[in-house]
Amino acid sequence: METRNLVQAGVIAGALGTAFAAWSPAWVERWFATGFYPHWQRGLTAVSNLLPLPWLDLLVAAALVWLGRLWWQALRIPGRRLVSSGRALASTATGAACLYLVFMGSWGLNYQRLPMSVRLALDAAPVTTDEVVRLGEDAAGQLNSLHGAATAFGRQAGEAEMVVALAPAAGTIQRQLGQARPAVPARLKGSLFGQVFRWNGVDAMTSPFGLEVLVNPDLLAVERPFVAAHEWAHLAGYAVEAEASFVGWLTCLRGDPLAQYSGWLALYWQVVAELPPVRRAALQARLQAGPRADLDAIAARLRRGELPRLRLVSWLMYDQYLKANRVESGVDSYGEVVSLIVRARRSTAARRLLLPD
Ligand SMILES: [Zn+2]
Structure with a gap:
């Protein structure tokens, strides 16, 4: 076997081993999530922040050029196509295996951490509809009372001010959750994929x-x-x-009025999705005109940009991606935030996180 073939086989075997390994959550927590990863994140995000466009756009462009060149060379000589296609296929598989290894080593292993509910020792009893309704009522009340201040704040604060204002809150909550050194916050970048985000x-x-x-x-x-x-929570190692x-x-609760409003608005959206229609209507009736107009504006923004069929396919793919990373509930895991908050509200120890000082 040539050295090149040996290296390719090694990389592919390494990727398969990483994918199917029975990772110990305690090991991942100790050596990756609170060991290597925080240092890696602080360095890499700081470097990424220097560049206004995403590295991901450059990476995708480079990968497409590389793949195009590889396959064009493999298929251009008639008569040797079978042998050269086999080689190109091996190189493509090796490239994919390398990307997967970088994905896992750079961030993806965070999926194998101890779950938050275990780390916070949350009560495991099932969440009742009444508890979800009570959380929704609190969200509606907060939205009604914060709307004026949030609108005023939103008018004067630009993107940069928003990021600067929210970063300390992110650091505070990460420390309260036991992180010795908080993650470096990333700037919000536009991307070549902006249109794809819109469609989906x-x-x-x-x-x-x-x-x-x-x-x-x-x-x-x-x-x-x-x-x-x-x-930023994803950057801090919360993959799920x-x-x-x-x-x-929790970060938004510790921020300015616009951040608090934004956090409650997102939670309200999730709570409404979890409720049966009758309870949902009763909750919606509590909301005043201001927050209601904001929710309508978000729904209109989504409708304007979306291609429903593409969206469906993409979410099915994302569901499979999450399941491949052993998030068993797939995209339903978004709604589980409601359950996490309800269970944190029951626990005396976790409740201090819900009360920003
Ligand atoms: Zn996310």
């Missing part, structure tokens, strides 16, 4: 390759603080969607 109704994503945040260009001012806080939303919401 995606608000933002954290790229594991540059540990940077790419956002949908159409986000409204009332959505941005929560979206930023959610993505519900956990990132939980930490994002």
